[in-house]
Amino acid sequence: MGQREQGTQHGSKAERTVGIIGCGSMGERHARAFIATGRLEPCLRVTHLCDRDSARAHRVADLFTQAGLPRPSVTVRAEDLFADGGLDSVDVVLPTSAHHGVCVQALRAGKHVLVEKPLALDVEQAASMVGAAAANDRVLSVAENYRRVGANRALRALLDRSDGVVSMTTDIVCSPLHDARHNAADWYADPDTAGSYLAHEMGAHEMDLVRFLLGEVESVHCVPRFSAHEPSRDPRRATGLFATLTCASGAVAQMSLRSSDHEPPGGSRRIVLEDGGHVLSQAWEVWDGWHQGRGGARTTTDEALTALAAHTGEVGNGRGSSDPALRHEPVRPLFARDDVARSGVASAVHEFAHAVAGVREPEIDGVDGMRTLALCESLILSARSSRTSWSGSRSATVAGMSTRLDRS
Numbered sequence: 001m002g003q004r005e006q007g008t009q010h011g012s013k014a015e016r017t018v019g020i021i022g023c024g025s026m027g028e029r030h031a032r033a034f035i036a037t038g039r040l041e042p043c044l045r046v047t048h049l050c051d052r053d054s055a056r057a058h059r060v061a062d063l064f065t066q067a068g069l070p071r072p073s074v075t076v077r078a079e080d081l082f083a084d085g086g087l088d089s090v091d092v093v094l095p096t097s098a099h100h101g102v103c104v105q106a107l108r109a110g111k112h113v114l115v116e117k118p119l120a121l122d123v124e125q126a127a128s129m130v131g132a133a134a135a136n137d138r139v140l141s142v143a144e145n146y147r148r149v150g151a152n153r154a155l156r157a158l159l160d161r162s163d164g165v166v167s168m169t170t171d172i173v174c175s176p177l178h179d180a181r182h183n184a185a186d187w188y189a190d191p192d193t194a195g196s197y198l199a200h201e202m203g204a205h206e207m208d209l210v211r212f213l214l215g216e217v218e219s220v221h222c223v224p225r226f227s228a229h230e231p232s233r234d235p236r237r238a239t240g241l242f243a244t245l246t247c248a249s250g251a252v253a254q255m256s257l258r259s260s261d262h263e264p265p266g267g268s269r270r271i272v273l274e275d276g277g278h279v280l281s282q283a284w285e286v287w288d289g290w291h292q293g294r295g296g297a298r299t300t301t302d303e304a305l306t307a308l309a310a311h312t313g314e315v316g317n318g319r320g321s322s323d324p325a326l327r328h329e330p331v332r333p334l335f336a337r338d339d340v341a342r343s344g345v346a347s348a349v350h351e352f353a354h355a356v357a358g359v360r361e362p363e364i365d366g367v368d369g370m371r372t373l374a375l376c377e378s379l380i381l382s383a384r385s386s387r388t389s390w391s392g393s394r395s396a397t398v399a400g401m402s403t404r405l406d407r408s
């Protein structure tokens, strides 16, 4: 990565800047994450906020004022940010169908880009975003937050040090989109704007976690379930997607993604290890069950992972450690457990600041985001065709696409 020298001089350090495009529910979380990480080095100062609903952007601007920070300027037009030569980067937190167009425009205008998951609606859009980043030598990073939660990073270190994983089972239950408990914007119910709610919106988190914890996926087989009131039989509108994924490592992941009127929303996960140990969770983003080690000793997962997180944090740079798993820098928790900025979103924006500063490549770049998205698409393709997807020509197409783009 070339030295990124766009920051303006502020005091003794170069100050790099970011504008948030989209100030809805996640945009506000991103703003809080930039505020929380603003005292770290490197960091990005939020100078611009954009939302076509200016009241939302002003509400988010208030957060900066309340934190004693300079108030970002507010606009309803993303083009105003692209035209500002002093702005280094943008954080795109828009409905998914807008990711492709806005990100490509930003990259062509010379801005580094952080974008919410899923990267885009489909692999073709994703490939054109990756191409724009390469052609303009800009960072394209995906703000996936689950893998960046400290417990998931610590779990990855634990799996790296185990004899291998037999299986991972994931059961995610969302409330239906028409349900007021859901609290999601209306666009989530429209496949042309969100992709499939289960496969793209929820599935992007799950596919990224499977890849992060178990490694690359070789095949996907998915069976859909529809409510009696859904005549279309379009898997993007299914109320259940039930998938089996086989990984190159030999591990098998079973995934059930459902929306249900009758069950409380939530998630549960279980990983079975070759040595008979297992890790359980009763939560969407973290691991809060228990871990049974090789010798049969049983600790809560939280205790085990906290200890491990502290350990990997300490030796995360690898100096002095002979254990390759402990030298694996990417799984180092970015923040201590009691740090206000320890959420996955804060880790994502902090990591983006490192990439903009030229310190290190983003962990989830455009090619990586495209691989996850291809698996989300594979759920739908397999559900539609009743055949195993991803292992065949589609896998080759995406692999070929990313190899070509890697080389360009």
Ligand SMILES: NC(=O)c1ccc[n+]([C@@H]2O[C@H](COP(=O)([O-])OP(=O)(O)OC[C@H]3O[C@@H](n4cnc5c(N)ncnc54)[C@H](O)[C@@H]3O)[C@@H](O)[C@H]2O)c1
Pocket (backbone or CB within 6 Å): 021, 022, 023, 024, 025, 026, 027, 050, 051, 052, 053, 056, 076, 078, 093, 094, 095, 096, 098, 116, 117, 118, 143, 144, 145, 185, 201
């Ligand atoms: N990582 C996570 O856990 C997580 C959770 C929820 C959503 N998301 C993702 O975050 C993104 C945003 O979701 P959200 O829930 O914040 O949506 P939202 O509807 O709450 O917010 C989107 C905002 O974008 C604005 N907007 C739409 N089009 C615009 C345009 N062309 N120019 C300027 N402003 C525009 C809207 O007015 C709205 O304020 C989506 O990609 C979604 O998939 C991620």
